[in-house]
Amino acid sequence: MSENATAPRRIPTAAVVILVAAVVGVAGLVAGSALTSGGEPVPQPAEGSAEAGFARDMQAHHAQAVQMSTMVRDATEDPEVRSLALDIMLTQQQQAGQMYGWLEQWDMPQASLAAPMQWMSETDSGMGPIEHGADATAAPGSDTVMPGMASDADLGRLADAGGVDAEVLYLRLMVAHHEGGVAMAQAALDLVEDDDARRLAQAIVSSQTAELAVLNDMLDARQAVSTGQ
Template structure:
């Protein structure tokens, strides 16, 4: 399958997830349907909004640092998909009348009862310690962000693919947890959609790295 077909398919899947989730979110509802401030739903919405914001930033940086058209197209897809999903997550917090930030450590919602859940023991995030600007697993450090800003051409393209692959791995782990823990059907659906789309992008990026002679 050609790159254009793959990229188009990924974009279509992501767009479909956004549309379906938006349509299924109820215009009204009872108080029982609104997640609490310390729920997995709210924690995931806050943390994934931050996680997505960095992916968008990485993609804007590489767009201006390389002429590799395939990498630039991937970056464009990431910018559009993850910016849209970030807006949805923040919009849900608004609809729930919950704050968009928290004094809790990132991913603390994953530690509440994940350890006893089937398949969740040892999940990334359980014992993660934020460092050098990397707040959650997979997030690039400030040092890595600076390296991407200084790189150019093929070097920038390869570094972006490596950083985004690691970023997606962390995002998939978080989304898998939300798909298991969230109480809202809409949050679980979006989380499952993120797992599927980001795993597909990771496979694509593995092929792109091989094509560029990188591991």
């Protein structure tokens, strides 16, 4: 394992700035969920729980989707792609803000020494390992693969691309990214007990599964144009 394998994982600074604004809007919802209907406090997730790991890993996963969506909006004038990218940016920023708020409410740091996806491997859920795509890469500070994450090389190619080439590359990367996000959220549904975490995991499974159909249709159309078919 590399020297950086035990270093705390960090959410990119730009993403944190975005997320802080979102936290303001969800803080009341998070605080309200800390009580039962009878007014009694409910146990909150502990450090090392699936809830904590899911919140941290999915924040990092969402941050990359926002990054790629910002990049393609600068690289194309296509209104359909720009609209899709904006929708992904806004949705995933808002969801990441919720997860940021949970960790604040649970008195946990936003980063952890635990490797990405360890919240799955250390459970007795009986699930096998998540299948990772060929382009899946280790999250920063770890040699553990997070499903669907684009590599640094992929991000570099997206930054250099323009027009239809940028659109095709973005859509390919986002298909893999959504497939990984759905796998992570589905795993969370099998592991977490916190009601808010379960609701968000289900929302991610539902919304990103639906978006995958749109992404694939848009990709097919643009690949046909780029190959002259």
